[in-house]
Amino acid sequence: MIEFTIMAWILALLAAAAAIYAVETKDLISSAIAMGVASLVVSIMFLLLQAPDVAITEASIGAGITMAVFVYAIGKTGRWEE
Amino acid sequence: MRKLAGIVIAGIFFISMMMLFYHLPASHDLSSNEYYYRNPINGSVANESIPEHYIKYTKNETGAVNAVTAIVVEYRGFDTLGEVTVLFTAATGVSFLLSLAVRGRKREEANLILKEGSKLVLPFILLTGAYIFIHGHLTPGGGFPGGSVVASGFLLMMLAYPKFFMKDRISWFESAAGTAFVVIGLLGLVLATSFLQNFIPVGTPGQLVSAGIIPLIYIAIGFKVGSELSAIVNKMKEVQG
Numbered sequence: 001m002i003e004f005t006i007m008a009w010i011l012a013l014l015a016a017a018a019a020i021y022a023v024e025t026k027d028l029i030s031s032a033i034a035m036g037v038a039s040l041v042v043s044i045m046f047l048l049l050q051a052p053d054v055a056i057t058e059a060s061i062g063a064g065i066t067m068a069v070f071v072y073a074i075g076k077t078g079r080w081e082e
Numbered sequence: 083m084r085k086l087a088g089i090v091i092a093g094i095f096f097i098s099m100m101m102l103f104y105h106l107p108a109s110h111d112l113s114s115n116e117y118y119y120r121n122p123i124n125g126s127v128a129n130e131s132i133p134e135h136y137i138k139y140t141k142n143e144t145g146a147v148n149a150v151t152a153i154v155v156e157y158r159g160f161d162t163l164g165e166v167t168v169l170f171t172a173a174t175g176v177s178f179l180l181s182l183a184v185r186g187r188k189r190e191e192a193n194l195i196l197k198e199g200s201k202l203v204l205p206f207i208l209l210t211g212a213y214i215f216i217h218g219h220l221t222p223g224g225g226f227p228g229g230s231v232v233a234s235g236f237l238l239m240m241l242a243y244p245k246f247f248m249k250d251r252i253s254w255f256e257s258a259a260g261t262a263f264v265v266i267g268l269l270g271l272v273l274a275t276s277f278l279q280n281f282i283p284v285g286t287p288g289q290l291v292s293a294g295i296i297p298l299i300y301i302a303i304g305f306k307v308g309s310e311l312s313a314i315v316n317k318m319k320e321v322q323g
Contacts, residue, residue: 053150056214056227064234065311068241072318 008048015041026081032070039063145284145293146219154224155296159278162299163263165226166306170260173310180317192242200242207235215304219293225300229307236312240319248316252309259306266295266302 015038022034039062046055130138136149136157146152154162214221215228239246270279278295285292 052222053224053227056223057230060227060230060234061311065230065237065315068237068315069318072315072321076321 004048008045011041011045011048015045028074028079028081029071031081032067032074035070036063036067039066141287143284144280144296145287146296147287148219148222148224150222151218151224151296151300152293155218155299156278156280159267159299162303163267163278166260166263166303169307169310170256173256173314176314177317180321183321190244192244196242200238204235204239207238208232211235211304211308215300216297217290218300219296220288220290225303226307228300228304230311232304232308233311233315236308237315240315247320248312252313255305255309256313259302259304259309262302263299263306266299270295 018034018038018041022031022038025031025034039058043055043058043062046052046058136153140149140152141147144152144156146156211228211231213228214223214231215225218224218228236248267278270281271277273281278299280294280296282294284294287293291297
């Protein structure tokens with residue numbers, strides 16, 4: 001049980017750090033990748049909380065498709081936030 | 083000033099989310115729930131809460147081993163139709179907005195490892211996606227996860243081959259799958275008692291062919307979600323920057 005708590009805390013802190021970095025950075029590509037990392041960490045959290053179906057969805061949509069849509073959109077506009 | 087307002091709004095949101103935890107079943111006794119299960123067919127009210135009913139009777143009533151799927155497709159099937167409609171509306175909006183933009187394709191070659199590796203991996207990704215939505219009533223998963231895995235497979239192809247292009251004919255799949263969902267629901271209304279009611283014998287729980295209409299609906303949702311998400315990503319790729 002204690003291992004679960006430690007792992008959950010590490011994952012939660014990682015997700016929070018990635019989310020804050022995604023908001024604060026000026027480089028939009030890094031921001032999109034940080035969002036993907038946050039989604040991936042949250043999907044591992046879902047797996048630990050015994051919701052594998054939600055974990056599959058979060059991993060493929062959050063870390064895959066959403067990030068690709070963002071990267072395509074950033075490629076069409078500008079990379080740096082003003 | 084704007085930052086302060088943002089912090090206050092985020093704080094209110096955080097506190098209300100935390101208050102939600104108080105109402106989760108972990109801190110409450112399941113049987114103390116005041117909402118009792120009402121039978122949709124004869125209207126009788128059982129002396130047990132809705133979660134208790136799902137835990138006890140899902141397997142016999144629907145034939146699905148995976149109770150989450152049974153709730154999503156059978157007990158709450160109408161909500162799922164709404165979810166599919168939301169996704170459909172989003173995909174329609176994206177394709178409408180991006181059809182106004184100039185279409186053009188940049189033809190940059192991807193590197194060798196990505197090209198050959200994606201050729202090797204794509205069949206397995208598609209197989210995994212199909213497995214997830216066909217086995218929705220047996221193992222965790224279902225139409226939405228399976229469809230998104232299929233779409234991520236096509237995303238890999240789009241990254242590896244810039245010439246890879248999905249024809250507009252993919253929207254036929256989308257329409258056919260959506261129509262199949264509604265037709266199965268209407269058949270339930272005609273052959274059984276209500277919309278999306280099961281009208282096929284449930285069979286033995288745990289078999290691949292069991293659980294009545296759940297696998298059929300999930301195959302339709304899998305095709306629909308897969309084709310919609312790949313169409314969205316493809317439209318984003320096609321716009322000229």
